[in-house]
Amino acid sequence: MAIKHKVIRFGHYIKSYFIFHDKIKNYEAGLRYVNRKNNQIKKLVLLVNFPESWNSLKSIYDEALRKKDIEVKILAVPRISEESENATDMRSGRNEAYDFFTENNIEAIRADLGDNSWFDLKSLEPDYVIYTRPYKYQYPEAYRSYNVCSYAKLFYVPYAYGMLGEKVLFTVLPEDFVFTMRKIYFANKSRMEEARRCIPRYGKNTADRYTYLGFPRFDMYSSGNMKTDTDERYKTTIVWLPRWTSGKFNSEQKSSHFLEYYKDFIEFAKDNSDIRLIIRPHPMMLSHYLSEGVMTEEDVKSFRGCCNITANIVIDEEKDYMNTLNKADIMVTDYTSLIAEFFITGKPIVFCDDVTGLNEEGKKICSCLYYADKFDSVVEYIDILRSGNDDMKGIRQNLISNILPVKTGEIGKSILEDILNS
Numbered sequence: 001m002a003i004k005h006k007v008i009r010f011g012h013y014i015k016s017y018f019i020f021h022d023k024i025k026n027y028e029a030g031l032r033y034v035n036r037k038n039n040q041i042k043k044l045v046l047l048v049n050f051p052e053s054w055n056s057l058k059s060i061y062d063e064a065l066r067k068k069d070i071e072v073k074i075l076a077v078p079r080i081s082e083e084s085e086n087a088t089d090m091r092s093g094r095n096e097a098y099d100f101f102t103e104n105n106i107e108a109i110r111a112d113l114g115d116n117s118w119f120d121l122k123s124l125e126p127d128y129v130i131y132t133r134p135y136k137y138q139y140p141e142a143y144r145s146y147n148v149c150s151y152a153k154l155f156y157v158p159y160a161y162g163m164l165g166e167k168v169l170f171t172v173l174p175e176d177f178v179f180t181m182r183k184i185y186f187a188n189k190s191r192m193e194e195a196r197r198c199i200p201r202y203g204k205n206t207a208d209r210y211t212y213l214g215f216p217r218f219d220m221y222s223s224g225n226m227k228t229d230t231d232e233r234y235k236t237t238i239v240w241l242p243r244w245t246s247g248k249f250n251s252e253q254k255s256s257h258f259l260e261y262y263k264d265f266i267e268f269a270k271d272n273s274d275i276r277l278i279i280r281p282h283p284m285m286l287s288h289y290l291s292e293g294v295m296t297e298e299d300v301k302s303f304r305g306c307c308n309i310t311a312n313i314v315i316d317e318e319k320d321y322m323n324t325l326n327k328a329d330i331m332v333t334d335y336t337s338l339i340a341e342f343f344i345t346g347k348p349i350v351f352c353d354d355v356t357g358l359n360e361e362g363k364k365i366c367s368c369l370y371y372a373d374k375f376d377s378v379v380e381y382i383d384i385l386r387s388g389n390d391d392m393k394g395i396r397q398n399l400i401s402n403i404l405p406v407k408t409g410e411i412g413k414s415i416l417e418d419i420l421n422s
Contacts, residue, residue, distance in 0.1 A: 020179055026150040027180050034127050034153050042070050042420060045126040045152070047143060048108075049077035051100035051319035052283060053132040053159035059219035059412025060130070060157065070420075073124055074108040076101055080138045100319045111143070118142050126152040128419055132159040134177040145180040153182040155419055160337035161187045161215055163362025166194040173199065182422050183208070185415055187215035187340075190359035213418060214411035218404055220322055221344055234276040234312065236329050236386050240265060243334035244282035246294045256334050257352045258285065259294065264375045266306050269313045275382075279307065280316045280324055282336070330385050332378055340365060344400050348390050350381045365403065368395040 044064055046057050064072040076098035101108035111119050118140055121129075129152045136144045145154055162172060169191070178184065178199055186192035192212040199210075231237065242258035258281070269277040289295040307313045316324050321338060325331075331342045332350045342349060343365050351369040358366060370385075370392065372378040407414060 020146075020176060023146040023149075023176065024179055026146060030149045030151055031153065031182070033151055037127065039127065040069065042127045043125055044070055044072045044419070045121065045124055045129045046072065046074045047077060047121075047129055047131055047139075048074060048097045048101075049079055049138055050133060050159065050283070051097050052321060054100065055217045055220055055320065055322055056132050056157050056159050057130065057216070057412075059216045060416050061412075063413045063416045067416075070416075073126075074101060074106065075111050075119065075121060075124075075143075076108040077111040077139060077143060080140065096319070111140075121148060122151050128153050128155060130155045130157055130419075131177075131181075132157055134173055136174070136176060145177055149180040153419075153422060154180055155422075156181050156184045157216060157415065158185070158187050161217075161340035161361075162191050162337055163188075163335075163340065163358050163365065165190070165357050165359045165362075166198055167357060169194050169198055175199075178209075181209065183418070184210055185216075185418075186210065186212045187217075187337075188212070188359070188361040190361055194359070211418065213414045214405035214407065215340075216412045216415060217341060218344065218408050219411050221341070221404075221408070231276055231327075235274045236382075237276040237278065237327050238330045238332060238382065239278040239280055239316070239324055239328035241280050241331065241333040241336050241338060242282070242285065243336060244285040244288050246289060246292055255353065256285070258334075259289075261352075261375050261378070262303060266310060266313065268379060269310055273312055275386075276312050276314070276327075278314045278316045278324060278327060280321075283317075330382060332372075332382070339369075340403065343396065344404055346393070346397055346400065348385050348392065348396075350378055350385075352378065361403065364399060368392045368399060 046061060048054060048057070061072060061074070064070045076095055078095045078097070095110055095112055098108055098110045109119055113119060121143060129148055131145060131154065133139075134156060136146075139145075141147065148154060156177070164172075173184070173195065184195065186195065189212050192210050195210045240261075242261070243256035245256050246259070262279075265277060265279070269275060286295070286300055290297065290300065304315060307315050318324060321341070325338070325342050325345065328342070328347065330348055330350065331339075333339060333342075333352065335353045339349060339351070340361075349369045350372050351366060352372050354371070355363050355366050370381045372381055405411060
């Protein structure tokens with residue numbers, strides 16, 4: 001089987017190399033170009049189009065600001081939808097990433113200049129550019145990695161922990177993105193090992209392309225960074241994170257229980273005024289349901305209206321997920337990579353899914369969650385946990401040390417040092 005796997009992988013490499021040959025040459029030319037510059041002050045650009053991904057970069061950015069031999073810039077890019085080449089933000093003239101940085105007093109360059117023109121990224125003369133999203137359709141042509149790699153070394157820091165196994169590998173890491181990256185920093189060892197095993201090496205200087213140094217978002221949970229956000233009006237705060245998929249066109253996708261549970265959750269909140277319910281839909285969920293036709297505009301309006309008139313329900317659309325996780329006592333969720341982030345706080349999780357398709361880290365984490373396959377079970381677990389009975393607490397605490405790298409709080413620093421030595 002090992003020989004067969006190697007033959008398949010080599011055939012995959014040959015096919016891909018010829019398909020992407022011109023763009024691989026861009027990557028190799030970019031490496032030579034940057035290596036020849038040999039500047040004393042290195043220039044780093046963080047390319048951000050989803051403000052929700054900022055926490056993946058924050059500790060890297062903070063460390064870069066402390067160094068005298070690095071000049072760091074943020075380029076804020078509007079969202080672009082898969083269905084259209086037009087930025088969804090731009091339909092209303094918005095740039096959510098730029099707005100986020102402005103609101104948080106973080107200096108950033110606005111990418112969209114109006115009249116369908118874009119800021120010239122090359123004019124910054126970057127040595128390094130970091131991406132947090134690997135999907136080319138989410139960027140205008142000028143910022144797509146196969147173009148930027150011709151004049152800068154590119155690095156990928158994932159926006160999500162990623163607990164799904166190798167079946168989704170080429171979905172979450174498209175080949176035309178992978179071969180443009182000088183390095184890809186994986187959030188867990190399993191996905192790094194899958195990449196090393198399954199993804200061909202494209203072009204030169206790729207032997208060390210796949211690296212695991214920890215998930216920089218976990219720096220936010222290191223000692224001194226954890227905050228609590230309580231509301232004395234409520235005894236318990238529950239955050240519900242329904243998945244964005246509907247399964248209408250792809251039955252293999254991990255499922256969402258939003259359509260099944262949202263009316264029941266609203267009634268549950270109405271009947272329990274001492275509970276604060278935070279509903280945190282995936283940023284793509286409602287627009288995805290509308291585009292698939294599983295919800296109508298009237299359905300969405302009705303859902304929002306019911307939540308808005310119920311005092312203890314919040315539809316949370318903050319850009320920073322960490323704020324939401326800090327407020328919650330209990331998480332109820334379908335599959336989401338945010339399980340890992342909530343898990344390391346030590347707080348309990350009611351899981352409305354199963355471990356099918358998860359990688360090793362995902363299975364470890366989900367081994368000590370509370371499984372609910374119907375809404376009555378969700379309510380039962382909420383009542384048990386609210387009463388102070390959390391049988392899985394000790395198991396979770398023992399596992400946290402296995403999930404968190406030893407140098408939590410310095411992961412961003414380690415990644416930045418690795419970039420500078422690449």
